[in-house]
Amino acid sequence: MSELKKREEIEDKFKWNIDKVYKNIEDWENDFEDLKKEAVKLREFSGKLTNGESILEYFALNEKISRKAETLYVYAHLKYDEDTSNSTYQSLMSKVDIYMAELASYTAFFVPEILSLDDKFIEDEINRVEGLKPFKFLIEDILKEKPHILSKEMEELLAAASDCLDAPSAIHSILTNADMTFGKIEDEDGNEVELTEGNYSSFIRSKNKDVRKAAFERLFGEYEKLKNTLATSLTASIKTFNFSSKVRKYNSALEASLKPNNIPLEVYKNAVKVINDNLNSLHRYVQIKKKLLGLDEIHMYDLYVPVIEIPKEKIEFNEGVNIVLDALKPLGTEYLDIFKSGVNDGWIDIYENKGKRGGAYSWGGYDTMPYVLLNYNNELGDVSTLAHEMGHSIHSYYSRKEQSYYYANYTLFCAEVASTTNESLLIHYLIEKETDQKKKLYLINQELEQIRTTVFRQLMFAEFELYTHETLEQGIPLTAEDYNKAWHDLNVKYFGNEIIIDKEIDVEWSRIPHFYSDFYVYQYATGYAAASAFSKDILEGKEGAVEKYKGFLKAGGSDYPINILKNAGVDMTTNVPIEATIKRFNELLDMIEK
Template identity: 85%
Template structure:
């Protein structure tokens, strides 16, 4: 193996151009000093938002100062991620992080004061002042929460208690990541290695059945030992969500989670219903997998192993770019031009170096490029990651270009749509053009696994969340045994009677950190379904499909996510997007099962 290069040993043409944000630290320090001098001026508006003119003055000043703060924040974090061992940039990041907490205090009065104004006051001022009209959605969004905002004293009390209310999540995090140990197992070479949460995913995909079986039994065996503690922790977390929804006068925790983004509760429940009605597709997949793996009986620890293995190909970065550009041709010349200019202008930090942050992301601010961090390793998965992250970045590019500062950010419900649309179009392209039968089957299995884990699995999680919240809302206590039984029954329902539901899986609920962010996981499935709907219409060359998709990319956060998607031709209040995803799953199954 080649030694990992130091940051300075990497050619500049492979690095992102963060110097376009600030040429050097001196320029950053100068702006930071200006920010510290200017930001306290925002507090002067507290108690003075008495006219449309004053509100407008505040919004303009807040934008100028916030954009400066955002630039400083983005630069420090990007530089820190280049090399986390570089103490200069670590201290820069620490400096801005500490200050941002102080900065939040200068603006925290704004929403409560807007909500305390007389009913109808804001609407009249918007009518009176043309300059306020572009902010109508911003104020509508704030004012709709009025029934759920408490008195100033109560809000302060809840804010003071927020740290305590986060305790279950913190406990779960520390317990599962720091305190739990899973012992040693034998790897493919028969060597004893330590099993961790980090390497479990590679062992569960092992071609050696004994390796994946022992990893599975050992990992969940340890969770089983702590099931009562983990059940108490989860119950407390759910009780906190239920408490918060009651205090804020919502009908339920699910309404409290979805209503701020105007997502009807029915969108969530309907997604679960649609998947429940199509579980025979997942049952068939399990059966096909069992047949292709040549197993007499299939267990839960066999689900992640690829049915087809192909020799790893080396795909250089430039070649990866060409593959993605070729695949994304249906999106049109404008999209491809933006993609190419992103590569040429220095959006991307391509290769790994010593101390560089792992993984991949797309990130930036209103006044910076939408940067992409990669750790490109010349594999097919890296090509898919490139398509995914550039999907995020081009979404951000369009949003910032078309929307004002206040509307440039998009919600979590929409966040994964553009990135997944790119991935979906890429894998369609790779499957269509692949001539080698083995490689084609490998790619088909990749897409099937993506739908299984992102749509079926996440909606199984969503169904479990409904059960837990509704039980506790009704005052029904839940023990580890109750959680285990519910999880076991869901696995039986989702995977069918052709698979052995090993008892170890019953405690899997205790391993999933997302359950500490209530009603979060369903958005993976809805995001994937929306992306499938977009990619289908684009690849089928439906009328105005690309223009409608670009409308979505350009909308940013200028409306509620359901409306943004509906205006672009994807109605998430209907069954159609999810059913299109299941249709694709069945098509892929037909290709695999021949």
């Protein structure tokens, strides 16, 4: 497509079918008015949750209202994402967004009231009232947080201060996205181009060493100039997490982050330890990369360069679907049939159009299809994105089909597992069937880079996070120089002696927005490791592997994530999943060395 089409110029067969949710805006408006009338009834339960029957009544009404609100919300947002310039859908989305905050206030009493009841009384009521039994896990999950819930006044005070406490993240975002500029560099054709955070990723992959070196030095040079400000904002953010965990009577910020989902602290610390025990694999990768790129010396700015370039192949959408279906054959006909019906029934919005939101996602509600937004551009990366997003959607399909409304949503810890399992099966399939040596090498490098950036790199981030939180928890101050030194030392340890750890990299910590979301990044690595373990068992045809995996998909949020994975045969409290990923990394290194 030389010129981007308008939304109405795209054929219906390439669009998702949202008319299944609401035929028109009038129907949406009618439902929205009904919701506003019904939802206020939730407030009538305040102060009345004194027995099992009233709690059960509350659950029933809350489900009815929440499902309607969710459907209205999903429809408005999906329509807006089709064409963000459409003022009708802008106002629809804005209307529902504003209302959702009001709706949340109607149910704010629920958790404090449940927590005010005696544990023994609640246990007796669950045993007495048959209809409450399915809510046992949900209620016990609320009760276990009792030691960390504060008085009503304290909770209100913290809620009122939450906006102020988010300031460090807001400051980092505005400084790095709006205020920082990186000047100009010469591109591969000798043209002067402005360097931005957006185009840096393509410059750092450039085959021209001078281009990637210039981009690297220019970008991090600007961060270096602002390192003291960025260090102050990061320290303030970490102190906020530490303050919050202390106020809520947790032993540490790490415990405050993991305990609500019942994730043992060992899962985090052990992941870091296992990766540390296997850093020789990453050192070996650096050595091989240096050799394949024909470099006398390898620098930090050489890490992202593909070891081989192949001509771009055009892969039409239907061909992409067939490639993914072939790759996912080991998952069995039931899974493939769901995938095919998703493609045929209008789950997917395929091509880019003017005003359409960029990127890709999978999203929907309990009563809608698990929709997929793509901006498919006929490249191999788009085929991988299709496999990834359909992994999420089929996870949602199974969990909504098998679980009640309250247990249909899975946690973030589990979210990336299904999508990454699909990607893992796809790349295995592509490598296995490829006969052209150049293409095979390219694909092997793709998977190696996935593991390097998702497992090794994210666990290096996790190690840095643990160091910063624990140091500040002990009352030891951290300056920009301390952050720089810690980051430099980690890079030396992770990448080994073969690479030159350029001084510019020392300030890289200041560029990572994830450090403003408490202990978030390790989940990329654990999710990838769990997916690797699943795909390995499935590909080896291990007895019951597919059924166990589907059991994981069907479990939704009916238990804590560690238990859901353990029941499916992947024990994240052991070294096995991450070690399996490293074993795969080593196999790929063996292939690439041949």
